[in-house]
Amino acid sequence: MIVVVEYGMGNLGSILNMLKKVGAEAKSSSRAEDILSADKLILPGVGSFDHGMEHLNNLNLIEPLNQAANEQGKPILGICLGAQLLTQGSEEGKLPGLGWFDATTVRIKAAPLKVPHMGWNIAQPLKPSVLFQDLPDPARFYFVHSYRMVCDSPVDRLCHTPYGMEFTSGIERDNLAGLQFHPEKSHKFGIILMRNFAERFGNA
Amino acid sequence: MLRTRVIPCLLLQGSGLVKTVRFKSPTYVGDPVNTVRIFNDKEVDELILLDIDASRKQRPPNFQLISEIASECFMPLSYGGGVSNIEQIGQLFRLGVEKVSLNTAAFSNPKLVREASSRYGNQSITVTIDVKKGLFGKPGAYYYGGTKKSGYTPLDAARKMEDLGAGELLVNSIDRDGTFSGYDLDTLAGISSSVEIPVIALGGAARIEHFSEAITQGHADAVAAGSMFVFHGKHRAVLISYPSINELEKALT
Numbered sequence: 001m002i003v004v005v006e007y008g009m010g011n012l013g014s015i016l017n018m019l020k021k022v023g024a025e026a027k028s029s030s031r032a033e034d035i036l037s038a039d040k041l042i043l044p045g046v047g048s049f050d051h052g053m054e055h056l057n058n059l060n061l062i063e064p065l066n067q068a069a070n071e072q073g074k075p076i077l078g079i080c081l082g083a084q085l086l087t088q089g090s091e092e093g094k095l096p097g098l099g100w101f102d103a104t105t106v107r108i109k110a111a112p113l114k115v116p117h118m119g120w121n122i123a124q125p126l127k128p129s130v131l132f133q134d135l136p137d138p139a140r141f142y143f144v145h146s147y148r149m150v151c152d153s154p155v156d157r158l159c160h161t162p163y164g165m166e167f168t169s170g171i172e173r174d175n176l177a178g179l180q181f182h183p184e185k186s187h188k189f190g191i192i193l194m195r196n197f198a199e200r201f202g203n204a
Numbered sequence: 205m206l207r208t209r210v211i212p213c214l215l216l217q218g219s220g221l222v223k224t225v226r227f228k229s230p231t232y233v234g235d236p237v238n239t240v241r242i243f244n245d246k247e248v249d250e251l252i253l254l255d256i257d258a259s260r261k262q263r264p265p266n267f268q269l270i271s272e273i274a275s276e277c278f279m280p281l282s283y284g285g286g287v288s289n290i291e292q293i294g295q296l297f298r299l300g301v302e303k304v305s306l307n308t309a310a311f312s313n314p315k316l317v318r319e320a321s322s323r324y325g326n327q328s329i330t331v332t333i334d335v336k337k338g339l340f341g342k343p344g345a346y347y348y349g350g351t352k353k354s355g356y357t358p359l360d361a362a363r364k365m366e367d368l369g370a371g372e373l374l375v376n377s378i379d380r381d382g383t384f385s386g387y388d389l390d391t392l393a394g395i396s397s398s399v400e401i402p403v404i405a406l407g408g409a410a411r412i413e414h415f416s417e418a419i420t421q422g423h424a425d426a427v428a429a430g431s432m433f434v435f436h437g438k439h440r441a442v443l444i445s446y447p448s449i450n451e452l453e454k455a456l457t
Contacts (some may be wrong), residue, residue: 010324013300047325107249114425116327116371118402119209120249142280143206144251144327163206185280185302187247 002026002198003038005065007055009081010046011184018184022191024198033065040202041065041074045081049105049147050093052081062098069100073175075202083171083178084147092147100176102152103168108145108162116146121160123169123181130200131158131170131177131193139189141181143169149180175202208419208456209426212231212243212433212446213252213406216285219269223430224256227334227350233434233442236269240276243433246446250280252305252374252428254332258286258347259308265292267299274300282330282374288313293320297328305374307332311347311354311361314368321369326401329372331365333358334389335407336378343391350378362395362403372402374428380408382431387414392422403429412447412455419456 004015006028019026027034035041043065045052050108056062070076078086087097090105097105107116122138132139148167151157160168169180177197182188214236215222221239222230233239236253243251246386253273258265265286274281283296284305293304304324309316323327334346336356345354345361354361375376375395377388387405396403402425405418409429418424437441447455 010328011300013274013298014277014302017300018278019276021278022429046328082399113206113362114400114402116402118327118372119206119426121206144280146327182280185278187244187278190278 001038002040002042003034003041004028004044005035005061007052007059007061009055010044010050012044015042015044015079018190018194019198022195022198030059030061032060035061035064035068036072038068038074041068041076043076043078043082043085045079045085045154047080047082048080048092049084049090050095052085053093053095053097056085065098067172068081069098069176075175075197076177077197077201078178079184080145080182081178083180084149086171086176086178087149090147101156101171101173101178102150103156103171105147105149108148108163108167113164116144117163121161121163121181123161124175125159126157127155127172129158129172131172131196133196133200134191135192140191141183141186143181145180149178177201207453208415209249209404210415210418210447210452210456211252211404211426211428212248213254213428213430214239215268215430216253216255216266217257219266222256223382223434227378227381231440232255234444237272237276239444240273242444243446244276244278247449248279248446250282250287251277252284254305255285256349260351264288265296267295267456270296270301271299284330284332288316288432290316290319290323297324303328303330305330305332308347308349308373310365310368310370314364317365317368317370320405320453321371324368326371329370331370332374332376333361333365334376334378335388346378358391359394359398362399366399366401370401371398372404374404374406377407383408384410384431386410387418387422387427389417389422392418392424402426402447406430411452413440416455
């Protein structure tokens with residue numbers, strides 16, 4: 001069972017629709033026991049960084065998430081804000097993130113290009129990953145964000161995307177991954193990637 | 205690189221899709237769920253679905269139908285029509301809609317734009333500005349299905365909605381709707397150069413060249429079209445189409 005963490009930050013509907021499409025058993029939940037008993041977790045999210053951390057905190061989900069990530073070694077995928085929350089913190093807010101990656105989140109500065117970076121763009125893999133298995137090259141995904149992740153250790157970078165510069169659009173280390181784009185809204189590219197997460201990611 | 209988004213805009217009336225000319229004479233073009241499936245297969249960038257009856261009939265969104273459509277829609281989906289309170293907006297997001305487009309509510313109850321964008325993030329709230337030229341050719345911003353004057357010029361309406369927290373503006377020309385005469389480039393250029401948020405052009409597109417014009421002369425950030433994607437030939441036979449990625453890349457990057 002894949003549990004999509006419900007913490008009041010955005011579009012669970014489209015993620016559940018996509019998981020159904022790829023044949024994965026999934027539900028959304030804000031309960032610690034569901035998080036701890038899930039096979040895999042997805043941390044979605046649309047909205048501001050502090051708002052996201054506050055909601056996780058108010059629902060007492062930070063501790064169970066840390067336990068699932070670090071002690072249980074559960075495969076976890078963060079999407080959009082959910083990926084940024086895996087970093088140490090963000091220029092958008094004051095609260096610390098979950099801090100599972102040695103990475104931070106910074107404002108996109110791409111002038112004269114507009115912020116938010118909104119629309120379809122490519123994500124170029126930077127290392128082998130089951131998440132990108134069977135994906136056509138180039139793989140296109142839907143983005144909408146004003147902040148981006150910066151990794152301290154280059155080995156954590158999963159993929160990058162051109163927008164004024166090549167920015168890190170995905171991070172991955174062991175059982176943990178975060179994607180800046182929205183695979184649940186990215187046609188066949190997203191279908192393949194989400195199927196890879198459901199069927200292959202972390203299935204050592 | 206990021207390519208300009210090209211967005212089919214579908215009009216819902218009752219449980220069917222229709223296409224209008226200057227907001228009038230709706231022609232039935234098909235079943236919404238089937239049509240969305242076809243657009244899915246064509247890998248369109250995004251979809252906009254507008255219920256053109258809901259606000260005028262003071263009816264809430266048809267959540268059942270939207271839910272069916274959203275579960276078939278593996279691209280970003282915007283919905284507009286009959287949305288009048290924050291609970292409905294939350295409900296739409298739970299069904300898998302990415303963006304909610306406000307028009308009647310944005311003009312009659314502007315604080316809903318502020319409330320919705322602060323709760324759900326401004327990227328998820330679009331305001332539609334329907335533009336019609338008056339007797340002396342001066343354009344005005346309309347609402348309530350194009351029947352009520354807001355009293356704002358399109359530019360003032362755009363600035364006001366940006367201030368309220370709209371994350372995107374859908375600028376729709378009532379005069380050009382369904383006419384295949386190209387976009388209202390002057391209005392688009394005026395708005396795009398005065399707001400920071402993305403502007404989507406709608407109304408009048410017949411060809412890919414119109415998209416290029418909207419971008420180079422109208423400075424639009426994205427282009428939307430209705431008739432162009434649902435009609436074919438001069439007899440306006442219903443045929444769902446969408447340019448290939450190669451055609452779009454050639455014309456728009």
